[in-house]
Amino acid sequence: MKFDQFDCSSLMEITHRPDLVFLQGSGSWLEDSNKKRYLDFVQGWAVNALGHSASEMITAIERQSKLLINPSPAFYNLPSIELASRLTSNSCFDKVFFANSGAEANEGAIKLARKWGKIKKNGAYKIITMKDSFHGRTIATMSASGKLGWDTIFAPQVDGFLKAEINNIDSVESLIDNEVVAIMLEPIQGEAGVIPASDDFLKNLRLLANKNNLLLIVDEVQTGMGRTGKLFAYQHHNISPDIMTLGKGIGGGLPLSALLAREDVCVFSYGDQGGTYNGNPLCTAVGLAVFDTINEPNFMKSIVTKSERLSIALNKLSNKYNLLGERGKGLLRALILNSDDGNNIVEIARNLEPNGLLLNSPRPNLLRFMPALNVKEEEIDLLIYNLDNIFSKILK
Structure with missing residues (x-):
């Protein structure tokens, strides 16, 4: 179902929303009305601790x-x-x-x-x-x-x-x-x-x-x-x-x-x-x-393990593209860019095909990552793969 078939006019405009409507989600993934899937590293701004529809x-x-x-x-x-x-x-x-x-x-x-x-x-x-x-x-x-x-x-x-x-x-x-x-x-x-x-x-x-x-x-x-x-x-x-x-x-x-x-x-x-x-x-x-x-046995330990994986991968990207490093703790992290391309990267990532990627840029010069606490290692790897491809095209 295309976006123009939805009448969104009754909703008060309090933020800029892209032209898509999400209908369902599972774990680290969302699906819109066109059945396109998105890897979600925003998770409602760190809200969905266990991902979508846990x-x-x-x-x-x-x-x-x-x-x-x-x-x-x-x-x-x-x-x-x-x-x-x-x-x-x-x-x-x-x-x-x-x-x-x-x-x-x-x-x-x-x-x-x-x-x-x-x-x-x-x-x-x-x-x-x-x-x-x-x-x-x-x-x-x-x-x-x-x-x-x-x-x-x-x-x-x-x-x-x-x-x-x-x-x-x-x-x-x-x-x-x-x-x-x-x-x-x-x-x-x-x-x-x-x-x-x-x-x-x-x-x-x-x-x-x-x-x-x-x-x-x-x-x-x-x-x-x-x-x-x-x-x-x-x-x-x-x-x-x-x-x-x-x-x-x-x-x-x-x-x-x-x-x-x-x-x-x-x-x-x-x-x-x-x-x-x-x-x-x-x-x-x-x-x-x-x-x-x-609080189940080893759950917190898995957060630490996956956060280290994410941190190491973001630092490698930073070194590869001469960025300004990453920071954070656990699964709340940021990658500091060397330009104000944050919002542009967010839009490009969302429009990737066949699957989009949902990111957040609270400041123009950085990206913030807030995945589900039970995000899979292969989903972290897919995030990095997509970022690498995007950076290779737009970052100097």
Whole structure:
């Protein structure tokens, strides 16, 4: 079925979409209405942890949909209890609040930090975030983000967000005063181009927070749930944050996110936090299936093995075409180009025949790779083969 046979006029235009409609997917592959297949190394921006239509998720949806879909968050339900227990048992946190999106989880983290500052730190409310960071698209999370130009789109911003530089501890320390309550950052800045916070920086942030009675908040919406080769990215650095947010991969493709915190930080009063679908049993049942799958024996080890394969191959391409190297951790990686051809490469890759390739270019001079965590080695090899062919034609 050709694209012009679909009437897309009722959909609000919030992004440029190519002229194709996807009808089904399996694992690392999508298929459009013309039955053309695409190797997907975007996976909904690191959302589909187990790829498209994972059997574990389908089983969970079928089973839970016959039991209970939505009793209201005013009552307990079994899947949310079990998933919360899994998360706290495998992290440094004590309590979980489930939400529907990463932005909503981050909004909750901001609220929790400000409430803690009101009660425990004489009304302190300011939060230090990082330049080029991305925390969501609500008014508050856009204000927290350091994305260029976001300070004017929906002005005025929410007050109280100070911007430091990632991996520059002096820039953070210089912003601390009696009104600062927390430091918030992504362990790896995804939208900024896959820029990891260094081990020293994160450890020094923890020390700085301790010294000044500040909360340390890690936004693991993109890095959490095995993406970096550990369940949570902060675990690479031997630190214990006070608050963490999860999204994307936790639901494997369904709308699910989480706000986690230590017991003594949980100062919400009844009515401070909530939401119609929070802790929905259908979504948390799928979250359980995703959690249990990525925590099976050797699954995390396979992520590390495949990430090393991808990293080595990207570095070989970089050397071959005089590019600027690759970076990242686990299966969140970027290839830095020597030109602003990123968007052009994305379009060429998508239009390859007989099978397309789905890529992401968050910055004009780089490509970002976020495959399913169970991507096959031969699919990584096919990605590299296609990139090699594309580069040979367009890169100088």
